[in-house]
Every structure is written in structure tokens, then in C-alpha cells.
Amino acid sequence: MTWLITGGAGYIGSHVVRAMAEAGESVAVLDDLTSGVRARLPEDVPLVSGSTLDRGLLDRTFAELGVTGVVHLAAKKQVGESVEQPLRYYRENVHGLTVLLEAAVAAGVSRFLFSSSAAVYGMPDVELVTEDTPCLPINPYGETKLAGEWLVRAAGAAHSLSTACLRYFNVAGATRPDLADTGVFNIIPMMFERITEGEPPRIFGDDYDTPDGTCVRDYIHVEDLASAHLAVARRLAAQPEPGDLTVNIGTGRGVSVREMSDLIGEITGRPELTPVVGPRRAGDPARVVGSTELITKELGWSARHDVRAMVESAWEGWCLHHPEARRG
Numbered sequence: 001m002t003w004l005i006t007g008g009a010g011y012i013g014s015h016v017v018r019a020m021a022e023a024g025e026s027v028a029v030l031d032d033l034t035s036g037v038r039a040r041l042p043e044d045v046p047l048v049s050g051s052t053l054d055r056g057l058l059d060r061t062f063a064e065l066g067v068t069g070v071v072h073l074a075a076k077k078q079v080g081e082s083v084e085q086p087l088r089y090y091r092e093n094v095h096g097l098t099v100l101l102e103a104a105v106a107a108g109v110s111r112f113l114f115s116s117s118a119a120v121y122g123m124p125d126v127e128l129v130t131e132d133t134p135c136l137p138i139n140p141y142g143e144t145k146l147a148g149e150w151l152v153r154a155a156g157a158a159h160s161l162s163t164a165c166l167r168y169f170n171v172a173g174a175t176r177p178d179l180a181d182t183g184v185f186n187i188i189p190m191m192f193e194r195i196t197e198g199e200p201p202r203i204f205g206d207d208y209d210t211p212d213g214t215c216v217r218d219y220i221h222v223e224d225l226a227s228a229h230l231a232v233a234r235r236l237a238a239q240p241e242p243g244d245l246t247v248n249i250g251t252g253r254g255v256s257v258r259e260m261s262d263l264i265g266e267i268t269g270r271p272e273l274t275p276v277v278g279p280r281r282a283g284d285p286a287r288v289v290g291s292t293e294l295i296t297k298e299l300g301w302s303a304r305h306d307v308r309a310m311v312e313s314a315w316e317g318w319c320l321h322h323p324e325a326r327r328g
């Protein structure tokens with residue numbers, strides 16, 4: 001197999017590229033570098049700089065590299081931005097995927113992995129979210145991921161592709177500081193940012209129906225997520241008949257915002273910055289924790305890293321880009 005990894009210069013993509021390359025898979029990257037960084041990639045991995053919207057470039061890339069499988073991570077991923085710019089999100093995440101699938105089918109690609117998200121579930125009202133929990137996204141970002149799944153499965157069924165849709169829960173951590181996520185879009189970097197400014201972390205609501213009143217989430221270490229991609233890619237490659245595998249990728253364990261804040265205070269050396277509690281944010285479900293039963297049953301895969309390892313490695317990455325943070 002030769003795998004084309006779209007979005008491979010991004011945060012998650014660069015971990016997937018390294019995990020697959022180190023395991024001996026032949027990989028190349030297509031990335032428009034809008035948020036990706038070339039330096040995240042190993043020097044011997046080819047990078048095609050361009051967009052999934054560029055059909056001509058895709059056709060040439062598939063032909064020249066002899067691509068037989070695609071791991072599609074390229075997307076826009078900010079929920080708030082998707083509310084303000086839905087057309088851009090549908091264009092990049094849904095139209096970009098359509099063009100990519102058309103090119104893949106035309107080139108005879110037979111395996112296709114798609115980065116989906118727990119955002120497809122919206123506000124699930126269950127203890128553990130299974131793959132059968134209804135998908136009711138509550139923002140354009142989640143809608144584009146759900147529409148993406150529909151596209152991938154429909155194209156797979158019609159064109160004899162083996163497909164997988166991987167629904168990631170909250171991704172955190174890094175295998176090395178220089179591969180860390182540099183965006184400030186979720187609770188961990190948001191708390192790091194406050195602490196770096198000498199301010200206490202913020203908690204949005206402590207009156208939820210959860211053990212300590214704060215929201216509960218399932219955090220998955222990006223290294224575990226990358227190993228899941230390798231396992232799924234190998235399953236698809238070995239599968240004699242086309243078919244789809246749609247799975248949650250999380251840990252099955254919930255961590256509350258308050259627990260996370262305490263851990264971050266400890267790891268950053270600023271436990272005295274007691275979090276301040278503000279009002280709830282719109283669209284925050286009380287609890288989103290994924291059942292991992294299906295992927296464990298199908299592939300024998302489960303996450304190995306705990307939340308402490310995630311936060312420690314995320315902090316090392318944060319300090320690389322914010323050296324002033326260490327002084328607190």
C-alpha cells in the first residue's frame with residue numbers, strides 16, 4: 001500500500017504520519033499548509049503542497065505517487081468559526097472530501113480512512129456514547145463531519161472501497177514538544193494560556209448533573225490516536241472484501257473540568273491559582289465519554305496513556321512556544 005495522508009502536516013496528522021512511517025508503511029502527505037507546518041514532517045516523507053479542492057493536483061498526485069489508500073485528516077476544525085463561516089466549513093470539509101473521493105475512485109484507490117469526531121453526537125444524554133448513539137450534531141463543524149461520514153460510506157458501497165470513519169473524542173498531548181497542538185481551542189491550552197498570564201483557569205459552569213458539577217469529557221492521547229490509525233489502516237489493507245468500520249476513539253474514561261484544572265495546576269506548578277467559575281457556555285453537553293468496546297473487539301486496540309501523560313506532554317509543547325510560561 002502507498003498511503004496519502006491529507007492534513008499530514010497538522011497536529012494529529014503529523015503524529016499519524018510518524019506512527020505509520022515508523023511502522024514501515026509507505027506514506028506521503030498532501031497539505032495546503034493553512035494550519036499545517038512542513039517542519040513537523042520527517043524529511044524523507046514527500047509533501048505535496050495543495051488543497052483537497054484541487055482536482056487536477058489530486059489526479060497528478062495519485063498517479064505520480066501510486067497511491068492505493070487515503071487517510072483523510074485535512075479539515076477546518078474550530079467549532080466557533082464554523083458557526084460564523086458555515087459556507088467555508090462545508091466547502092473545505094464536505095466539498096473538499098467529495099473532490100478527494102472522486103479523485104480517489106478515479107485513481108482506483110481501494111482504502112479510505114476518514115477523521116470524524118465525537119461532535120457528530122451533539123449533546124448525547126447517555127453515560128457512554130456508543131457508535132449506535134444517535135448522531136445529532138449541534139454546529140456546522142459537527143454537521144460537516146457527519147455529512148463526511150455519509151459521503152465516505154456511500155462512496156465506499158458504490159465503488160468497492162474499504163472505508164473507516166474514526167470518531168475522535170478530545171485529543172491532547174504530543175509525542176514530542178515540537179509536534180504539540182499550537183491552537184488554543186480547547187480546555188487544556190485555554191487553561192495554559194490563563195496560567196501563563198498569571199490568571200486562574202476558568203471553569204464554565206459547575207451546576208451540571210455530574211459528580212462535581214463540571215462537564216466531563218473523554219481525553220485521548222494523540223499518540224494513542226495515531227496507533228489506532230495504524231491499526232485501522234492495516235485492517236483495511238488486509239480486508240479482502242470492501243466494507244465500513246465506524247468506531248469511537250477515546251478511552252472510555254471521563255475526566256471532569258475541575259479534575260483537569262487541578263491536574264493542570266499541579267503540572268504547571270501553579271496550584272495556588274484556584275479556578276474561577278463562570279456561567280455555562282451554550283452548547284456544552286454535561287458529559288461526553290466514548291465507549292471503546294467496538295474498536296477493542298474489532299482490532300484489539302485500546303488507549304495506553306493516562307491523562308497525566310497527556311497534560312505533561314501538552315505542557316512541554318506549550319512551553320516550547322511560550323517560554324515565558326515556565327516563569328508562571
Ligand SMILES: NC(=O)c1ccc[n+]([C@@H]2O[C@H](COP(=O)([O-])OP(=O)(O)OC[C@H]3O[C@@H](n4cnc5c(N)ncnc54)[C@H](O)[C@@H]3O)[C@@H](O)[C@H]2O)c1
Nearest residue numbers: 007009010011012032033034035036051052074075117171
Ligand atoms: N484536534 C481534535 O481534538 C480533533 C477532534 C476530532 C476530530 N478532529 C479532526 O482531526 C483532523 C485533524 O485535526 P488537527 O487537530 O490535526 O487539526 P490541524 O488544523 O492541526 O490539521 C489540519 C491539517 O489539514 C490541513 N488542511 C486544512 N484544510 C485543507 C485542505 N482543504 N486541503 C489540504 N490540507 C488542508 C491544514 O493545513 C492542517 O495541516 C481534522 O479533520 C479534525 O476535524 C480533531
